[in-house]
Amino acid sequence: MTDMKTIAELDRASVLHPFTQLKDFATGRMGDPTIVTGGQGVRIQDATGRSYIDGFAGLYCVNIGYGRTEVAEAIARQAYKLAYYHSYAAHTTEELAILSGRLVKMAPGKPSKVFYGLSGSDANETQAKLVWYYNNLRGQPKKKKIISRERGYHGCSVVSGSMTGMSFYHDHMDLPFPGILHTGSPHHYWGAEAGETEEAFSKRRAAELEQLILREGPETVGGFIGEPVLGTGGITPPPAGYWQEIQAVLRRYDVLLIADEVICGFGRTGADFGCTLYGIEPDLVTVAKGLTSGYMPLSGVIVGEKVYGVMEDAADRIGAFSHGYTYSGHPIAAAAANAVLDIVEKERLSERARVVGAHFQKQLKERFAQMEIVGEVRGVGLLGAIEFVADRHSKRRFDPQQKVGARISKAARDRGLIARAMPHGDILGFAPPLVVSEAEIDEMVDLAYQATKQVM
Ligand code: PLP
Numbered sequence: 001m002t003d004m005k006t007i008a009e010l011d012r013a014s015v016l017h018p019f020t021q022l023k024d025f026a027t028g029r030m031g032d033p034t035i036v037t038g039g040q041g042v043r044i045q046d047a048t049g050r051s052y053i054d055g056f057a058g059l060y061c062v063n064i065g066y067g068r069t070e071v072a073e074a075i076a077r078q079a080y081k082l083a084y085y086h087s088y089a090a091h092t093t094e095e096l097a098i099l100s101g102r103l104v105k106m107a108p109g110k111p112s113k114v115f116y117g118l119s120g121s122d123a124n125e126t127q128a129k130l131v132w133y134y135n136n137l138r139g140q141p142k143k144k145k146i147i148s149r150e151r152g153y154h155g156c157s158v159v160s161g162s163m164t165g166m167s168f169y170h171d172h173m174d175l176p177f178p179g180i181l182h183t184g185s186p187h188h189y190w191g192a193e194a195g196e197t198e199e200a201f202s203k204r205r206a207a208e209l210e211q212l213i214l215r216e217g218p219e220t221v222g223g224f225i226g227e228p229v230l231g232t233g234g235i236t237p238p239p240a241g242y243w244q245e246i247q248a249v250l251r252r253y254d255v256l257l258i259a260d261e262v263i264c265g266f267g268r269t270g271a272d273f274g275c276t277l278y279g280i281e282p283d284l285v286t287v288a289k290g291l292t293s294g295y296m297p298l299s300g301v302i303v304g305e306k307v308y309g310v311m312e313d314a315a316d317r318i319g320a321f322s323h324g325y326t327y328s329g330h331p332i333a334a335a336a337a338n339a340v341l342d343i344v345e346k347e348r349l350s351e352r353a354r355v356v357g358a359h360f361q362k363q364l365k366e367r368f369a370q371m372e373i374v375g376e377v378r379g380v381g382l383l384g385a386i387e388f389v390a391d392r393h394s395k396r397r398f399d400p401q402q403k404v405g406a407r408i409s410k411a412a413r414d415r416g417l418i419a420r421a422m423p424h425g426d427i428l429g430f431a432p433p434l435v436v437s438e439a440e441i442d443e444m445v446d447l448a449y450q451a452t453k454q455v456m
């Protein structure tokens with residue numbers, strides 16, 4: 001077996017790591033790579049033998065926890081039986097057909113069909129193509145622009161990276177792609193005017209969206225994409241009334257609504273989908289992460305009846321739906337998803353996220369809300385965030401050079417907790433596996449509290 005020192009050297013010499021300061025890594029300023037060697041329940045281990053509570057479920061994905069043998073066995077069974085076949089031109093596998101039936105039954109909106117990719121990014125790329133395709137097929141070739149929100153996160157490929165509403169994901173990469181526009185973020189804490197209620201703020205954001213659509217020309221705006229709960233942009237549940245106001249505007253101008261459920265889907269918010277929780281009726285839904293709990297790469301684009309109907313009606317005229325990947329609907333990934341959904345259903349993980357999530361939100365508020373350096377504690381279900389500010393009364397931010405969020409995250413890690421320093425501001429984010437217990441929540445919140453006290 002290769003020793004861990006060699007693994008670290010090989011890694012530093014040859015891996016181009018995502019979202020990593022390359023010089024810091026190359027020169028060793030950020031230390032050696034963390035070699036993750038195992039996981040069980042809510043904990044992972046590294047090569048030094050240290051154990052951590054994974055308060056972020058990998059990247060908000062390992063909802064069923066680590067080390068679930070049922071899923072490993074389902075993956076192995078399918079690999080032995082049939083490791084691969086494609087799904088082009090009406091080929092299928094048992095696992096794929098079964099998974100699709102389940103998703104169409106459980107997804108929000110009026111689902112008709114599921115298209116598969118491998119990541120949230122490529123699924124949102126497909127969503128954009130569907131908006132363009134749909135409008136071409138129904139004789140509205142100008143209706144192509146897609147509106148997303150500032151601080152939204154939808155991936156980092158060309159179109160999905162453009163949908164992402166944070167400029168540091170665009171810089172030096174020639175994004176955003178033309179025709180992807182951004183409207184104001186649903187972030188009440190940072191966006192509201194003094195004394196503005198959540199309801200009034202939601203109305204203002206909806207009015208801004210309407211102005212943008214009118215300015216561009218409604219005949220040129222085809223889609224709107226949003227996460228039910230803004231995730232990587234700050235873990236921000238929507239302000240009261242937000243989705244009702246936004247949906248009314250979209251309906252008025254015949255704009256398709258894409259719900260990006262990559263984080264929220266399959267129980268994270270305490271409901272099966274974020275759409276269910278907030279009364280969102282999407283035309284198109286993006287799922288990934290929780291679909292397989294990260295055990296295999298798989299994403300889904302759930303196409304609603306309205307869009308699919310136009311696609312099928314045009315088929316005799318235009319020919320095949322010419323889009324798809326070698327690995328669309330990969331049978332091993334489908335088998336993993338079916339085994340994961342069995343667990344989600346059997347262990348009622350949405351319900352569990354609601355109940356344990358209420359305990360989590362309470363603990364987080366009790367421990368942090370009164371701290372002088374805390375501006376806001378927010379979250380829903382098993383998604384939570386603490387926003388640190390230099391002055392809570394004036395909402396003055398810390399100097400970014402102080403790297404307060406990153407230092408607290410590092411201090412937490414040194415104590416055995418992974419809580420993510422979110423990329424936008426000084427925010428500590430939490431998204432533990434949905435199987436987390438109340439005792440583990442208490443341990444997690446306590447470690448985060450000690451880390452914060454140590455840094456500040
Ligand atoms: N959409 C949302 C809401 C996400 O949170 C993410 C990733 O974090 C993506 C899309 C992109 O998914 P992936 O990283 O699998 O491409």
